[in-house]
């Protein structure tokens with residue numbers, strides 16, 4: 423769980439209801455994989471859920487499933503007839519997420535799309551436009567994911583992108599975590615594009631990771 427502002431996150435989370443048993447399973451699967459640090463925190467997940475719910479979203483795409491934790495939060499925000507397509511390339515992660523999301527998959531509310539997201543995204547075009555697109559996959563592909571999202575988000579829909587600070591690397595600080603030039607340039611370009619594209623209202627929620635929030639007018 424990412425907590426670079428431990429006190430504020432601790433305080434916010436002390437006010438929240440505990441996470442569900444399934445969310446706990448998603449977190450322990452991520453821990454087993456040694457990847458619990460890259461799952462959304464409860465605070466970040468609650469922001470995601472709030473935005474998707476408040477915007478009345480029904481059809482959502484997520485890029486980067488990991489063990490299904492953020493997917494569970496998104497699904498909680500959707501109506502009974504809502505649907506989430508979540509894309510993941512790692513077979514190991516898909517196995518863990520399939521366990522956590524089994525009930526939602528059976529109900530037809532969730533589809534895990536296996537494979538490289540850049541190859542798989544075009545296969546979803548015919549199911550769109552989508553009311554929200556949450557980008558949390560390969561950082562070096564963020565700009566391409568964002569371009570796909572611009573084409574496939576509905577009018578009034580949201581594009582949400584996690585980790586857009588790259589642990590400070592977007593403003594030149596590489597002390598916390600090292601990112602390569604391609605990743606940094608990619609995310610910097612996407613962030614600028616988000617603020618300069620006509621027909622988009624954009625802001626950044628300054629979580630420790632940085633959450634880019636765009637609404638198509």
Ligand SMILES: C[S@@+](CC[C@H](N)C(=O)[O-])C[C@H]1O[C@@H](n2cnc3c(N)ncnc32)[C@H](O)[C@@H]1O
Nearest residue numbers: 461462486488491492510511538539558559560
């Ligand atoms: C930060 S984690 C996602 C965390 C998840 N959204 C959560 O909070 O529960 C990023 C995920 O993206 C996946 N990923 C990385 N590159 C990918 C690609 N090219 N296509 C699809 N998934 C990819 C990784 O395997 C990893 O599971």
